[in-house]
Amino acid sequence: MGHKREGKKYNDDFKKIIMDLYQAGNSIKDLSSEYGIWEVTIYKWMKAFTPISSEEGPLTPEELAKVQKENLRLKPELDILKKAMTIFAKK
Structure with a gap:
């Protein structure tokens, strides 16, 4: 081998x-x-x-990947909060 x-x-x-x-x-x-x-x-x-240009300033591909990962983590939380807001708005 x-x-x-x-x-x-x-x-x-x-x-x-x-x-x-x-x-x-x-x-x-x-x-x-x-x-x-x-x-x-x-x-x-x-x-x-x-570096990759962004509104926040230049990011390296590694930093961009971290931001994207964090965004994916936060999306479900935001969806839950939006649903909760519609439920409480009806009451």
Whole structure:
């Protein structure tokens, strides 16, 4: 049986440094070869650290996912409150 290859773990500070170097003009190919990181990994980090514009200000995809998850959690509560309001309004 083959064994699963374990990937390297990089902390967020290191990822942000790589993103800063990319934004400063270094190519992904150069960063990949210099730091020994797969190009696809750098592209994934770019997606994760690129802010998304919103009314509240820029959000990272991770922050947006948290907001969406919270929204899904609150929707049923809001529906319950709306139903309760219609019941009490009739009385």
